[in-house]
Amino acid sequence: MQSIGHAVAGKVAGDLTVAFIKSVFRRCVGEKAEPEIEKLEANGTLNSGDIGALVEAIEPAMKSAHTAVDHGSKTIVLNVPLMTHGASSLG
Numbered sequence: 450m451q452s453i454g455h456a457v458a459g460k461v462a463g464d465l466t467v468a469f470i471k472s473v474f475r476r477c478v479g480e481k482a483e484p485e486i487e488k489l490e491a492n493g494t495l496n497s498g499d500i501g502a503l504v505e506a507i508e509p510a511m512k513s514a515h516t517a518v519d520h521g522s523k524t525i526v527l528n529v530p531l532m533t534h535g536a537s538s539l540g
Contacts, residue, residue: 476504477511
């Protein structure tokens with residue numbers, strides 16, 4: 450029974466980590482955070498300044514990385530490794 454609890458806790462922690470990372474990137478582009486992160490901020494469990502500080506830290510790099518789009522670059526190519534049988538992906 451304890452292993453089931455560990456698996457559930459790991460899944461919840463993983464889901465919150467993904468939601469947190471998505472929220473940081475969404476806020477960098479002017480969108481709202483993921484709903485579960487918005488709830489944690491609203492009830493005071495998560496300090497909204499934490500995400501704000503991360504957004505301020507990475508926003509300049511995100512803008513710089515995307516400056517080339519439509520200013521010399523017309524195509525963006527993403528090299529994504531092919532999934533093998535039995536492998537899973539995030540998200």
